[in-house]
Amino acid sequence: MTGNVAIRPGRAYPLGADYDGEGVNFAIFSQHATRMTLCLFDDDGNEAINVALPERDGHVWHGYLPGLKPGQLYGYRASGPYRPDEGHRFNPHKLLLDPYARRLTGHPRWSASVFGYDVTAKHSDLTFDTRDSAQAMPKCVVVAKDDGFDWQDDRPPETPMSETILYEAHVKGLTMQHPRIDRPGSYAALASDPMLEHLTWLGITAIQILPIHAFVNDEHLIEKGLTNYWGYQSIGFFAPEPRYMSGGQEAEIKEMVRRFHGAGIEVILDVVYNHTGEGNHLGPTLSFRGLDNLSYYRLAESPRYYINDSGTGNSLNTEHPMVLRMILDSLRYWVETFHVDGFRFDLAASLGRTAHGFDRNSAFFQAIRQDPVLSRVKLMGEPWDVGPGGYQLGAFPNPWGEHNDRFRDQVRGFWRGDPGLVARLANRVSGSAVRFDHDGRPATASVNFVTCHDGFTLMDTVSYNQKHNEANGENNADGHDHNASDNCGIEGPTSNEAVTALRARRRRNMLATLLLSQGTPMLLAGDELGNSQGGNNNAYCQDNEIGWVTWEGADPAFLDFVRQIIQFRKSHPILRQKRFLHARERLIDGVPDLFWRKSNGSLMTEEDWQDPERRHLIAEMRTASGTPEYAALEYAIMAVFNAGEALTVDLPSPREGWIWYRELDTADPSLGPFAVTKPLEVHANSVVALILRKA
Missing domain, CATH: 2.60.40.10 (Immunoglobulins)
Structure with missing residues (x-):
């Protein structure tokens, strides 16, 4: 009518x-x-x-x-x-x-x-x-601008990137099976008392939430009895995803953010501005396509078809001023209305694309850099898409952080025992300087991770040689084939004690490597609990027990270790410096800030770096130039990453009045700190960290 x-x-x-x-x-x-x-x-x-x-x-x-x-x-x-x-x-x-x-x-x-x-x-x-x-x-x-929500003097934590511990989580997946949460699967559940207790006990400083912009359930998934679980098919950049609202009002999200802030935890949103859920030329007409297809999307030379740098059918046209305005308005809306603290951009290389390819000085990057609201929040992105020249790790401008997939692959490969990775691991441990140390960028620009939502969980990385995605209905053809994983001798779950012990140690080794490296560490929710997806490395459509985090049956010893290694990082500023360590002399005492040592205490040679059979890396890290205030707290940290047989390590002689203390050992994480006055015995397949401090 x-x-x-x-x-x-x-x-x-x-x-x-x-x-x-x-x-x-x-x-x-x-x-x-x-x-x-x-x-x-x-x-x-x-x-x-x-x-x-x-x-x-x-x-x-x-x-x-x-x-x-x-x-x-x-x-x-x-x-x-x-x-x-x-x-x-x-x-x-x-x-x-x-x-x-x-x-x-x-x-x-x-x-x-x-x-x-x-x-x-x-x-x-x-x-x-x-x-x-x-x-x-x-x-x-229609929504009122002022819903009367009481923010109660909410203040963003404003945690420096150098002190940030990211925790990537799904609203529903993290909370659905928690035994003590009301309204599981909702925004309210994510910031419930049990979740806040868990995250603060671990030492998490920022929760990075998978997409909560309104998104589409793909038709081909619905036909299979599946659904779009992850949410990377946005159809509204201002509207919250309604399936996570237990009460139907946006105030639930504000309450979630306020509670996180009250616990000292920042809220980072995973956002998808590179494409929409309308798909390719055969997709539905839901919004942008019908409003102005020629303006909103990047079209091919034959404009019937779409440029598909996202791999999902279309790419938004960020070169159009009104499309760029929409993205910026959306980002500001989430910061100003919901008080979020930053964003992780899916396939962010697409946002920097012009008619001539990726440009770190594109309109998108320049607009954010000068924006008085957005330039002060955390900005991180996947520095790639699937289009030509789409891999741009290290090419983003300040102040962006970039998700470092090289860190993931090479850390996994090193602990799997792949040859010739010692030099590459050294690069990752020192902040991937070869990629990021330019244009005044800090070491925190490298967002380091060994697992994320896309791929194996940490438990599955040590439990499966092959992906097992049959439940996705694509004959196991979807998902990455290269996982740098190793099942430690048996594919899948096992009661074999030797295998389960090896898997636990390798998980400890990978997380220790993550938290001992320069950069910004990110953990995947559930890894601390030993969560498994049954070998599914592409659970984007599994809104069920496969994709949800399992809380029951967690190993308390492993959970304690995760907390221990996070607290270790937070306690030692050397591990979270903004400046890159380059074996240069420090201003405070003329001593270099980084040494790469052999087990006999001497320095690595070029021949040592090229040795494909070398299976250990020893890093001695010191305070970066210009930060003498740290020198009174600690003089050096030595980290031994040993993927080979047991080692005897000769420690460098400390200056008078100082002594080496062994503080961390993945072979025996329950062992407390002790002074080391003789050569250090390092177990096979383990990480050891020592602190040089005043006796």
């Missing part, structure tokens, strides 16, 4: 639906539409009013409706040319989501009506479909 309403011109700013206390202003961008129709729905989801937005300033359509209030359901229909060969895919029969919507009522229900073309036709997307999609689409919801 079409209603008669008196719509006023309104204004072009702000974009989205803006309630001013007396009515709602609607503003939406489309450069190529010929008409923009606002659709209002009643509480039952029935389309009650259609009204064309009366004004257009530049490419922003707008209008004002007095009397409307928060809670009003709405969407859009955009008219214009349907000429896929020219990049245009307007179809007014399709209800479209507002890119600036602050809340959505749910998810699209898959049917032929949500596609702009006739899915049964021979020529596919060149046809035009006239079925109405409104009943299959979620609706946008």
Whole structure:
């Protein structure tokens, strides 16, 4: 039914639906539409009013409706040319989501009506479909700018990157099987008392949450009885994902952030601005495609098709000023409205792409760098995509941190016993300076990890030689084939005590390497508990026991070790310096800040570095130049990474009044600190850390 309403011109700013206390202003961008129709729905989801937005300033359509209030359901229909060969895919029969919507009522229900073309036709997307999609689409919801939430003098922890311990987690996956949590799977559960107790006890300073922007459940997954679990198919960059709301209100997210901040934990959001959930040219018309396909997406030379640097069907066009504005507005919204402390950008190389390829000085990077809000929060990204020249590790500008997959692969390979990795491990332990030490970047720019959501868990890395993704319904063809994993002799779970002991030590070795290395460490939620996904290294569609973290049956000794190694890092500033260690003389005493030693105490030679049979690395790290305040606390840390047979290590003679203390040993983590006055016996396959301090 079409209603008669008196719509006023309104204004072009702000974009989205803006309630001013007396009515709602609607503003939406489309450069190529010929008409923009606002659709209002009643509480039952029935389309009650259609009204064309009366004004257009530049490419922003707008209008004002007095009397409307928060809670009003709405969407859009955009008219214009349907000429896929020219990049245009307007179809007014399709209800479209507002890119600036602050809340959505749910998810699209898959049917032929949500596609702009006739899915049964021979020529596919060149046809035009006239079925109405409104009943299959979620609706946008008008949200008040001020919901009255009491932030109670909330203050962001503002933890320096040098002191940051990241913990990557999924809202539902981390909480669903916790035995003491109410409303599991929700934003409220993530910041519940049991979770805060666990994270603070471990020593975590920042929780990095997998996507909570509203996202699409892929049709091919629904047909298999699966779902989009991870959430990397965003369809709304301002709307929170509704499936995690136990109460249906955004205040639940604010309460989550406030509680984390109260515990001294920052909140980092994993965000997906490189593509949307609309897929390729055969995908549905849900929002951006129908509003202005030619503006929102990067199109191929034949504009019927999409540039697919994301590997998921499309790539957002960050070179368009209004698309870039949308991304920046979205980021600021999450910082200013929800008080989040930073972002991890999925496939971030795509955001720096121009017509000429990746550019670290692209409009996206420059806009963030000068932004008074975004330039002060934590910014981290995957420095790659799947397009040409997409691997850009180390190429991002300040102040970005980059997820360092070389660290993951080479640390795993070293502890698996791969030959010739000692020199590469040395590079990773010292902050991957060869990649990051330029343009004034700090050592914290390298975000180090041995596991993340994408791939094996830590337990599976030591329990499986091969991936086991059969539950994904793709005949085990999906997921990475190269995992640098080793099952320690038996594939999968086992009660063999020798194998389980070896697996536990190797897990300790990898986490010790992570926490003893320069850079910013990131742990995967559940690794501290021994969580397994049954060898599934691509659990993106497993919203079940495969993808959820298992809390029952955790090894308390291993859990204690994880806390011990985190506390060790936090207690020793040498391990978390901003400046790179380069074996240069320090300003405070003229002694170099980094030594690479052999087991007899002498320095490594070029021949030693090239020896493929060498299985151990000994690093002596000292305070970086210009930080004399640390010298009174500790003079040096020596870390021995031994993936080979047992070693006898001659320690360098300390200066008078100082002595070496062995503080950490993965072969026997329960053994307390003790002074070392003779050659140190290092067990096979172990990590040892010593501190040189005043006797």
